[in-house]
Amino acid sequence: MRLHSLTTRLLLGLALSVIVSSLSVATIATERYSRVLMESLRAQARTYGESLAAEAADLVLTNDLVALQHLVDHQVKIHPDLAYMFVEYRGTVLVHSFPQGFPDELRHLHGDLPESQTDVIAVRSREGLRYLDMSVPILDGHGGRLRLGFSEEPHRAQVRRLWWQIMGLTILVLCGAVTAGSLAVRRITKPLARLTEAAGKARQGELAVRVDEDGRDEVALLGRSFNRMMERIERDTERLREQTRELDLAHRRTRTFCEVVQGIGALSSLRDVGPFVIRRLREVLHFQRGLVFLFDDTRENLTVLHEKGHRITGTREVLVWCSALLARVSQPGVHRVDDLPEEIAEMGIAEGSRRDCALVPVAARDGLPFGLFMGWCGSECRCETQPLEIAHAMLTEAAAVLKRAVHQELERRNLQARFASDKDFCGIVGKDPAMQTVFRLIEDVAASDATVLIHGESGTGKELVARAVHLKSLRRQKPFVVINCAAYPATLLESELFGHEKGAFTGANRMRVGRFEEAHGGTVFLDEVGEISASAQIKLLRVLQTRELERLGSNKTITVDVRVVAATNRDLMEEVRSGRFREDLFYRLNVIPIHLPPLRERRNDIPLLARHFLRRFAESHGKVVREFSPDVMRVFLRHPWPGNVRELENTVEHAVVLARGPRVEVSDLPAGVHDPAPGSAPSVSGLSMTDRERVAIEEALRATGGNRKEAARLLGISRSALYNKMKKHRIR
The missing domain is CATH 3.40.50.300 (P-loop containing nucleotide triphosphate hydrolases)
Known part of the structure; x- marks a missing residue:
């Protein structure tokens, strides 16, 4: 019998349940039986002790120790559970039943007990034997105390006998249960074994395999379900064989527009994406002119891809026209397009005011359309449904790439507009x-x-x-x-x-x-x-x-x-x-x-303003002065400019007038800007290159208020290079 078979697992489960239940019953029964026996022993011991205490009272009062010893020996001899007995009076043991001498550890076992109270405690001997030690007062304690020790071993022996009797009964029940269970389980699992064998054959490819369906039980129902399933698999397999040719065709189409997506993803800008997309769509639809319209997320800019590149427009007429057209086209097809805006017509899509065009929406999977393809086939558009669906699938797969390319192009333009050096706002120069x-x-x-x-x-x-x-x-x-x-x-x-x-x-x-x-x-x-x-x-x-x-x-x-x-x-x-x-x-x-x-709070604008004034005054004074020396720019960034932009303007004009070459030097600046204020950094003239470097770093840190990132930017080096140089010059 295999251990991993269902029959083995069922029989093991049955045996385990019988054993566990029997052990649980045995544990509960023996524990309760032991508790009853101990309570009975305590009650018998108390009754027996009190009767012996009354009998020993007369002997204690008459001080007849011989008779008292005889009483102790006789009781130990005739009572099978009585292990020892002794009488103590005021800390002195009068008589006892220990032949080897009285053990002193029993003397103070009960501690300071009231004279008239009876006490019973459980004790264990050096040999591991258990006893109930009872202390009974004689004449309410005035005649001493009678100590008796009752052995628990006879009672524990009874409990062990009960345990083994239950175990023997458990074994008999287990053998009967396993025998009966084995017969029942084999009868039940035999059909399952046949079903398992059939399933193994089916897994190896034998689709014609069947099992018996006799009976009305769950196994028979499972057999019928298996047979129906195999019949359905046979039909589906036949259907799949018939669809192989169509799947091959779909695979070739998928590979085609996957190549389109990969090609678009490999292009770096919309200038290259437009011609590529139009060219690959022409392979499917064979149109004469084609445009792809793509909105950005705000719908305030429209990117138009054409064969020569792309154009971005924000003209309201074009935006409204394209939004209306996109709302009208939910599926690819041929539609009549009227009244093209002049800006779109200039791209050579067609001539005249009415034309039939192939329109394909552009949308990511499970997303709203954000673009549209328009293809013009000439006098009459005859694009079929299947090529239009292929084009739609291509554009759907490429939608994410197209959307990202549009976003990057707009971001690039925004950055260029933001960082253009000659950009101003109504004559106000500033990027801060x-x-x-x-x-x-x-x-x-x-x-x-x-x-x-x-x-x-x-x-x-x-x-x-x-x-x-x-x-x-x-x-x-x-x-x-x-x-x-x-x-x-x-x-x-x-x-x-x-x-x-x-x-x-x-x-x-x-x-x-x-x-x-x-x-x-x-x-x-x-x-x-x-x-x-x-x-x-x-x-x-x-x-x-x-x-x-x-x-x-x-x-x-x-x-x-x-x-x-x-x-x-x-x-x-x-x-x-x-x-x-x-x-x-x-x-x-x-x-x-x-x-x-104030200008001191927008130091990032100082180079921009200085260059702006330089160009203006160089032109107005008719001088060829193109730039500032690095030392001049450091002076500008270090100076507090209490007169703000007006002071900077006058300083630049002063420098342009005095400049003797194409570059403004420190010597061309006014004295108030050129000469260091009291407490400022020392002059670098006459210093070595190492000292000049140290002074430049200190000036940059002082000008930026200790901001090392800004100091590194001011010096034109990386922050890590600044840290290395500060460590080299021991600048904290």
Whole structure:
């Protein structure tokens, strides 16, 4: 009998269940039987001890030790369970039954027990024998204590006999169960063995094998199911043989468009992808002109692949036309396409306003279409269904690659536009994230007429920002009037802002229109608005609230349509607290606050601004100055620029005027920028190359505030190279 057969496992399970159940019954029965015997022994011992204590009381009182010893010997002799017996009185053993002498370890076995209490404890001898040691008081303890030791061995022998009797019965039951089970299991598993043999033959390829289906039990049902399954397998096998030719054809098609996908994946740019895709699609559809339209994720850009490359367009007319066409085409087929946009018609797809084209949607598996193939076959499109489905499968497999290529192309263009050296924003040059935030804020607020308050130090370009707000607004065609509030005394500022009538004050020989009236329809820029007087603040507040004003010396109210942009280098909130600036005017001006960072906080823009000013002043002064020396750029990056961009602009103009060659040197810079401030790094003239390197590293670390990554970028080396050089020069 094989150990891994079903019959063997069933018989082993049956035997194991019988053994486990018998052992469980035997354990429970013997444990309970042992507990009953021990309780009975304790009860008998207590009764027997108390009767002997009463009998020994008279002998103890008469001090008849001989009779007492005779009583002890007699009881031990006649009682089979009594192992020993002795009488103690006030710590002295009067009589005992130990022939070899009294063992002292029994004397204090019960400890300090109350005189009138009976106690029973279990003890074990040196030989491993178990006893119940009982201490019984004689005359409530006044006559001493009677100690008896009852052996547990007779009771344990009874328990062992019961255990072996149960084991013998278990063996008999096990033999009967295994015999009967073997007969029953063989009868049941014989049909299963035949079914197993048939399954083995079927696995070797004998599909005509069958088994008997006699009976109504589960095995017969399994046999019938096996026969039906084999019949179905035979039919399916025959069907598969008939489909072999179609599968070969499908395999060749799959291999074809897999080659297309691999070819697209191997190309590096959309410039190469377009011609490749059009060429491989022409092998399937045989069209005359073909275009592939691909949307990006935002649907704001459309990439058009054609035979000569690709084109990316964001024209609203083309986007709307292609979106409508894509929504109409859910399956590949031939459709009538009307009214091609001029930009698409220029690519040579067809002539005329109506044409039949093969249209195939482009979508990844289980995804929404994001593109469309359009093929024009000439006068009449006769593309069949099967080639169109093959083209659809090819484009579906290549969809992920096409989508990634479009994404990479758009990312490349965005990066190029972002990092173009001559890129500016309405005349403001800056790539620093802080300036990019300012640019985005200008874009967001320019379309409204909300009042803008520009904060920033002198020289940061507040007027340029105000002009950018105007140029990005709907008022760009109207006047942009600049008023420097700090350039006029308090007596003349109101006249400058609001105008005056003839004779309004001494010297007013004629009527004058104020700057607000000049800017009607446009934008007024109030530079250094924190410098205006208290009376002018009140009138300015009225203009901001009502857009109405009166000229000095006139009662006629004039309505103006202007947008106000103000700028200041002061902390107007602090001015409000000190009472020098009206609080209500501050909140009227501070509707949209824009903070311009100082140049020292946007050091990444210093090289960009310096090169911008270099090109401008070289052209204006007619000099051929193309670049800065590395030392000059290090000076620029180290200098704190308290005058901000204006100071940098003047410094570059000074350097361009004094430059004697195509490159600006340190000696061409103004003294305030060229000469190191007290406590700055020492001059490197006269130092060795090693010392020059150490000084350059220290200057870079000082200029970047200890930022090693920025210092490495400033020096034009990698961060690991900077660490090695710092270790070499022992710079911490």
